[in-house]
Amino acid sequence: MTNEQLRSLLASMSLSEKIEQLVQLNGSFFGDIDVYTGPAAQIRMEPDQPLRTGSVLGEHGAEHLMALQDRMMAKQPHHIPALFMVDVIHGYRTAFPVPIAIGATFNPALAERLIEASAKEAAAAGVHVAFSPMVDLVRDSRWGRVMESTGEDPWLNARMAESEVRGFQGSNYADKGRLAACVKHFAAYGAVQSGRDYNVTEISEHTLFEDYLPSYRAAVEAGVSMVMTAFNTIDRKPCTTNKKLLRDVLRGDMGFKGVVISDYAAVMETVLHSTSLDTRDAAKKALLAGCDIDMMSECYLYHLKTLVEEGELPESIIDEAVLRVLELKNKLGLFENPYKDASVEDEKALLFCKEHQALSRLAAEESTVLLKNDGALPLDRRQKIVVAGALAEDRAITGSWALFVKPEETVTLRAAIETLYPDADVTFFGSDEVTDELLAAAKVADAVVLALGENQTQTGESLSKADISLPKAHMALFEAVRAQNPNVVTVLFGGRPLAVPELAGKTNALVEAWLPGSCGCYAVADILFGAVEPSGRMSMSMPYCSGQLPFSYSAYNTGRPKPRKEGFFPFVSNYLDVPNVPLYPFGYGLSYGEVTYSPVTLSSTSLTKGGQLTASVVVENKGSLPVKEAVQLYIRDLKGSVVRPLRELKGLEKITLQPGERREVRFTITEEMLRFYDADMNFVSEPGDFTLWVGHDSLTENGADFRLV
Numbered sequence: 001m002t003n004e005q006l007r008s009l010l011a012s013m014s015l016s017e018k019i020e021q022l023v024q025l026n027g028s029f030f031g032d033i034d035v036y037t038g039p040a041a042q043i044r045m046e047p048d049q050p051l052r053t054g055s056v057l058g059e060h061g062a063e064h065l066m067a068l069q070d071r072m073m074a075k076q077p078h079h080i081p082a083l084f085m086v087d088v089i090h091g092y093r094t095a096f097p098v099p100i101a102i103g104a105t106f107n108p109a110l111a112e113r114l115i116e117a118s119a120k121e122a123a124a125a126g127v128h129v130a131f132s133p134m135v136d137l138v139r140d141s142r143w144g145r146v147m148e149s150t151g152e153d154p155w156l157n158a159r160m161a162e163s164e165v166r167g168f169q170g171s172n173y174a175d176k177g178r179l180a181a182c183v184k185h186f187a188a189y190g191a192v193q194s195g196r197d198y199n200v201t202e203i204s205e206h207t208l209f210e211d212y213l214p215s216y217r218a219a220v221e222a223g224v225s226m227v228m229t230a231f232n233t234i235d236r237k238p239c240t241t242n243k244k245l246l247r248d249v250l251r252g253d254m255g256f257k258g259v260v261i262s263d264y265a266a267v268m269e270t271v272l273h274s275t276s277l278d279t280r281d282a283a284k285k286a287l288l289a290g291c292d293i294d295m296m297s298e299c300y301l302y303h304l305k306t307l308v309e310e311g312e313l314p315e316s317i318i319d320e321a322v323l324r325v326l327e328l329k330n331k332l333g334l335f336e337n338p339y340k341d342a343s344v345e346d347e348k349a350l351l352f353c354k355e356h357q358a359l360s361r362l363a364a365e366e367s368t369v370l371l372k373n374d375g376a377l378p379l380d381r382r383q384k385i386v387v388a389g390a391l392a393e394d395r396a397i398t399g400s401w402a403l404f405v406k407p408e409e410t411v412t413l414r415a416a417i418e419t420l421y422p423d424a425d426v427t428f429f430g431s432d433e434v435t436d437e438l439l440a441a442a443k444v445a446d447a448v449v450l451a452l453g454e455n456q457t458q459t460g461e462s463l464s465k466a467d468i469s470l471p472k473a474h475m476a477l478f479e480a481v482r483a484q485n486p487n488v489v490t491v492l493f494g495g496r497p498l499a500v501p502e503l504a505g506k507t508n509a510l511v512e513a514w515l516p517g518s519c520g521c522y523a524v525a526d527i528l529f530g531a532v533e534p535s536g537r538m539s540m541s542m543p544y545c546s547g548q549l550p551f552s553y554s555a556y557n558t559g560r561p562k563p564r565k566e567g568f569f570p571f572v573s574n575y576l577d578v579p580n581v582p583l584y585p586f587g588y589g590l591s592y593g594e595v596t597y598s599p600v601t602l603s604s605t606s607l608t609k610g611g612q613l614t615a616s617v618v619v620e621n622k623g624s625l626p627v628k629e630a631v632q633l634y635i636r637d638l639k640g641s642v643v644r645p646l647r648e649l650k651g652l653e654k655i656t657l658q659p660g661e662r663r664e665v666r667f668t669i670t671e672e673m674l675r676f677y678d679a680d681m682n683f684v685s686e687p688g689d690f691t692l693w694v695g696h697d698s699l700t701e702n703g704a705d706f707r708l709v
């Protein structure tokens with residue numbers, strides 16, 4: 001349709017019809033029922049109204065969605081097609097590692113490929129919009145949803161955000177196999193206080209703009225079609241009714257032109273936040289603030305009409321929102337083809353196809369992080385090995401937001417070892433119980449592999465924890481086994497960095513496998529047996545304990561910095577009981593072979609506005625396997641009008657080096673990269689001295705100084 005046609009369609013719609021376009025309900029409303037129960041019962045509506053709404057949440061499957069589209073278009077007075085929106089976060093039927101693990105690949109190009117595959121599957125299943133990417137910055141792993149984010153760093157998250165938007169949308173999301181993307185949760189949902197889900201945030205304007213907003217901004221700049229509001233408050237105001245955030249920052253400052261949708265019932269929840277008087281007031285505030293679609297509440301459906309009729313809302317504001325929804329439908333090509341790519345044939349060909357299974361495995365090769373190795377790894381298949389722990393045989397390791405995974409398709413660690421290493425002498429104990437059989441087997445084994453941590457039911461939405469140490473039963477299992485055999489390799493599963501200092505001190509090798517997806521355990525097995533070099537890097541610092549949280553490597557010096565020595569110092573900024581640094585820092589991860597870096601060479605030690613300088617290093621693989629090395633660039637601004645972080649990631653290149661290969665890696669530094677929000681909240685650079693580092697992780701000391709003149 002042309003813009004003119006869209007506008008005349010809008011002009012011909014009744015007020016009720018327009019309002020229905022601004023409402024999203026889920027599948028429970030589309031059955032053959034007249035009486036709703038449960039949460040649906042709270043939504044007051046006419047019997048046929050769900051079928052006239054503009055979009056649907058969570059329904060899927062080509063055949064089902066084509067039929068639902070027919071039913072909805074038949075009821076909608078202008079036969080306007082509905083939008084089908086689904087959470088496609090880390091895969092559709094093929095699960096890829098959870099986003100925190102995708103962050104750990106340090107490979108945005110790979111993230112784009114994974115999303116592309118997820119989009120193909122979901123598009124074939126009739127989905128039009130993915131509620132993804134989730135780009136909330138996370139620094140507190142008490143929050144269960146850290147598993148949905150690519151991690152703690154604004155720069156890395158921004159690169160992941162733009163890659164993922166491209167992965168969904170391509171250059172035109174009307175194209176076959178593409179979806180419209182919806183970035184979430186705007187804004188700063190990852191800063192919920194104390195890591196407790198849905199809690200308030202208390203962050204400064206500087207922190208909001210400099211740390212939390214860049215990833216959403218990157219998604220907007222990459223052309224994301226939709227934005228979802230966050231459940232939390234910022235500066236005491238719920239995001240969903242926050243006009244400054246949605247109109248001034250998102251639409252004004254960031255230039256976002258697409259559709260804004262609330263999170264699930266978030267418009268209604270502003271009543272409980274106590275900033276809206278009732279659901280009517282909530283509807284008014286949310287629409288005025290710039291939230292176009294109300295997901296799963298009655299606020300818009302029940303109240304907008306009377307609000308307009310009684311003169312409390314101008315109809316023009318409804319028209320504005322509806323036009324954006326119609327534009328999205330038009331850009332997806334739904335007026336010409338309301339089913340878009342829904343195809344039972346394509347579903348058969350694409351869902352969990354061999355190519356996507358291989359990608360799931362590849363992704364886990366790059367996301368699995370080797371945290372410690374005293375020589376226990378790689379395992380030798382001629383050794384006598386024991387593998388124990390319920391997680392080694394648990395299929396709930398795909399992560400909770402690959403909603404359409406078939407559990408029977410998930411490869412467990414045991415299945416992966418049995419398939420890939422059938423000749424290895426491995427005895428399995430798929431339980432956390434300390435049995436006499438296990439202890440006897442451990443005693444005579446050459447090595448014991450323990451699968452510990454959390455499965456997908458222990459990390460995710462509303463699964464916050466005050467204490468993120470290893471589950472007690474797992475520590476007991478570890479201690480019992482280690483008493484029999486000191487050669488213990490621990491594989492940690494889970495969606496958050498757990499606090500495991502004691503375990504890390506005692507285990508001979510520690511592998512962070514995250515929730516690795518459908519076929520990720522093949523990669524974990526290959527890493528354990530040394531067929532693949534681990535190349536994942538921590539996308540979040542792994543703390544010593546919950547009390548260190550929130551934590552980020554890009555911290556500040558304070559007026560009383562701790563000396564770089566072990567121990568406690570009086571009257572400086574440190575703890576009595578744990579170090580200031582984390583157990584394993586951001587960017588950290590080992591490989592089996594040795595990778596060396598030459599000192600940094602700068603093309604110049606001074607940089608002018610409009611100019612550039614290059615920083616280069618030569619990286620060499622001295623090991624015997626090909627290695628993927630995430631070469632990281634960090635910069636520190638030594639003085640500023642406001643405090644500046646001790647270092648910030650500003651560049652990354654993941655390279656593959658064959659054994660013996662050397663490669664020069666160059667980063668270009670420009671003045672734009674040095675900008676930040678100054679004391680008056682202007683986004684500028686300030687002339688002065690800087691240090692940059694290029695190396696293996698955020699602790700690298702491979703540095704050089706330059707001056708911005």
Ligand code: BGC
Nearest residue numbers: 057058087131184263264461
């Ligand atoms: C989550 C969102 C999700 C939505 C729809 C909410 O509970 O916070 O991330 O997109 O549900 O499923």
